[in-house]
Amino acid sequence: MCVIKIEMTLSEENYLKSIFHLEKKYVRGVSTNALAEEMETKASSVTDMIKKLSEKNLVNYKKYQGVKLSEKGNSIAVQIIRKHRLWEYFLVEKLDFNWDEVHDIAEQLEHIKSDELISKLDKFLEYPKRDPHGDPIPDAEGNFANLEKKILAEFNEGDQGICVGVKDSSAAFLQYLDRNKIKLGKSITILEKEQFDGSMILKMNNKELTISKVAANNIYLKPVALD
Amino acid sequence: MCVIKIEMTLSEENYLKSIFHLEKKYVRGVSTNALAEEMETKASSVTDMIKKLSEKNLVNYKKYQGVKLSEKGNSIAVQIIRKHRLWEYFLVEKLDFNWDEVHDIAEQLEHIKSDELISKLDKFLEYPKRDPHGDPIPDAEGNFANLEKKILAEFNEGDQGICVGVKDSSAAFLQYLDRNKIKLGKSITILEKEQFDGSMILKMNNKELTISKVAANNIYLKPVALD
DNA sequence: TATTATTTTTAGACAAATCTAAAAATTTGT
DNA sequence: ACAAATTTTTAGATTTGTCTAAAAATAATA
Numbered sequence: 001m002c003v004i005k006i007e008m009t010l011s012e013e014n015y016l017k018s019i020f021h022l023e024k025k026y027v028r029g030v031s032t033n034a035l036a037e038e039m040e041t042k043a044s045s046v047t048d049m050i051k052k053l054s055e056k057n058l059v060n061y062k063k064y065q066g067v068k069l070s071e072k073g074n075s076i077a078v079q080i081i082r083k084h085r086l087w088e089y090f091l092v093e094k095l096d097f098n099w100d101e102v103h104d105i106a107e108q109l110e111h112i113k114s115d116e117l118i119s120k121l122d123k124f125l126e127y128p129k130r131d132p133h134g135d136p137i138p139d140a141e142g143n144f145a146n147l148e149k150k151i152l153a154e155f156n157e158g159d160q161g162i163c164v165g166v167k168d169s170s171a172a173f174l175q176y177l178d179r180n181k182i183k184l185g186k187s188i189t190i191l192e193k194e195q196f197d198g199s200m201i202l203k204m205n206n207k208e209l210t211i212s213k214v215a216a217n218n219i220y221l222k223p224v225a226l227d
Numbered sequence: 228m229c230v231i232k233i234e235m236t237l238s239e240e241n242y243l244k245s246i247f248h249l250e251k252k253y254v255r256g257v258s259t260n261a262l263a264e265e266m267e268t269k270a271s272s273v274t275d276m277i278k279k280l281s282e283k284n285l286v287n288y289k290k291y292q293g294v295k296l297s298e299k300g301n302s303i304a305v306q307i308i309r310k311h312r313l314w315e316y317f318l319v320e321k322l323d324f325n326w327d328e329v330h331d332i333a334e335q336l337e338h339i340k341s342d343e344l345i346s347k348l349d350k351f352l353e354y355p356k357r358d359p360h361g362d363p364i365p366d367a368e369g370n371f372a373n374l375e376k377k378i379l380a381e382f383n384e385g386d387q388g389i390c391v392g393v394k395d396s397s398a399a400f401l402q403y404l405d406r407n408k409i410k411l412g413k414s415i416t417i418l419e420k421e422q423f424d425g426s427m428i429l430k431m432n433n434k435e436l437t438i439s440k441v442a443a444n445n446i447y448l449k450p451v452a453l454d
Numbered sequence: 455t456a457t458t459a460t461t462t463t464t465a466g467a468c469a470a471a472t473c474t475a476a477a478a479a480t481t482t483g484t
Numbered sequence: 485a486c487a488a489a490t491t492t493t494t495a496g497a498t499t500t501g502t503c504t505a506a507a508a509a510t511a512a513t514a
Contacts, residue, residue: 009500009501011500011501011502031461031462032461032462032463033460033461033462041501041502041503042502042503042504043461043462043463044462044463044464044502044503044504044505045501045502045503046462047462047463047464048463048500048501048502049501049502052500052501063462063463063509064461064462064463064508064509064510091344094351095344095347095348095350095351096347096350096351097343097347101343104341105339105341105343105344108339108340108341109336109339112332112335112336113335114331114332114335116324116328116332117318117322117332120322120323120324121322123322123323124321124322124323236470236471238470238471238472258491258492259491259492259493260490260491260492268471268472268473269472269473269474270491270492270493271472271473271474271475271492271493271494271495272471272472272473273492274492274493274494275470275471275472275493276471276472279470279471290479290492290493291478291479291480291491291492291493
């Protein structure tokens with residue numbers, strides 16, 4: 001097991017995390033501009049930082065060809081995400097924050113440096129598998145437990161599922177879900193799917209609820225097999 | 228109530244905290260050199276930073292005359308200390324850290340910016356009054372509850388007290404206390420005080436224990452009135 | 455395939471926090 | 485009280501992460 005500790009600045013950690021998230025969209029390399037937008041900075045700053053990360057062998061980079069995380073970079077990014085999600089779980093489950101309030105605080109807490117802290121926090125929280133938004137919390141080795149889930153908008157009339165996550169974790173969307181009593185764990189049945197605009201009429205809590213396609217595109221359900 | 232939020236860098240916060248602690252020793256103004264030593268930096272760097280803090284009206288400073296915290300600077304320092312001590316309490320009481328392991332982690336956690344976080348943490352911990360080393364945790368308004376306490380070395384033969392704090396919180400000293408089973412809350416009776424070197428023979432846990440003057444100078448007892 | 459348009463990189467500058475070396479002010483000792 | 489020692493400040497340089505503006509490379513389009 002390789003336990004070489006690398007000195008990482010806050011900014012470097014944030015870049016690795018952003019690259020990690022963008023790699024899902026940009027499989028063949030994350031572009032400078034995409035990263036600049038994600039980091040809310042300028043492309044020139046991104047180029048500079050990428051060179052630095054490349055010299056540390058945390059990313060693979062060739063001029064004009066975007067970046068990918070190296071194995072080392074990936075595992076550091078995963079550990080940051082682990083910390084972020086564990087802290088989010090702590091904030092909601094122990095400190096009684098709402099799920100729309102925890103992102104910015106976890107964004108700070110994720111940079112606290114202490115392996116012992118995270119391992120003890122994990123134990124204290126009894127090894128949670130998902131954060132308050134349904135995203136998987138990787139274990140100490142960096143393994144994600146992956147739960148079967150599908151975007152609600154892809155379900156058809158008559159289908160049923162359990163709400164297990166959200167794609168958009170913005171406060172605005174989470175508050176919209178709160179107002180409509182949509183929570184993780186809720187059972188949802190698709191009653192109607194409007195061809196015209198993709199909106200859906202759902203049954204949840206024994207009530208009917210109409211949601212737009214935009215909303216349906218940001219909710220994950222675990223399909224329930226019907227007999 | 229003045230609720231103006233001031234943007235503070237990590238370094239600025241650490242300077243305020245150090246000045247706060249040094250003000251106990253240097254009542255008539257903290258010298259540049261003392262601060263440089265505390266901050267493990269050079270006097271020239273201290274001068275630069277002090278000018279910056281002075282422009283923000285967080286310290287009162289006149290060339291060659293040391294610094295004192297302004298009212299605003301003091302209240303910021305107290306809030307940082309509040310955060311530090313609450314986090315230390317959390318680490319020991321909830322995450323099961325030993326009292327000699329928490330300082331460096333709390334040193335990082337104290338800079339997390341969120342009033343809501345601290346108020347909810349305080350509630351979760353049920354408003355603790357003392358950190359794991361016996362130091363008082365100021366409340367949200369910055370008030371310290373002060374407990375009667377005296378340095379063990381100043382007690383005399385026959386005196387009795389309850390261990391309520393330590394002056395030196397270094398890991399080395401705390402581990403020494405652990406090895407000798409000295410904990411906060413323990414009842415201690417002074418059996419003998421050696422004139423020659425100031426060492427003391429104590430009775431604790433119904434056993435006798437000899438400690439040096441150096442150790443006795445770093446333990447606080449709350450005196451117990453004897454009848 | 456030229457010619458635009460876009461993306462990315464380079465070059466040079468800036469602010470924050472630090473450093474070294476030297477100058478200025480203060481304190482100490484005789 | 486004045487020279488020596490100490491402390492403190494200034495001046496100028498460095499590093500990190502950022503910026504703007506311009507140049508270079510790539511992609512898109514007619």
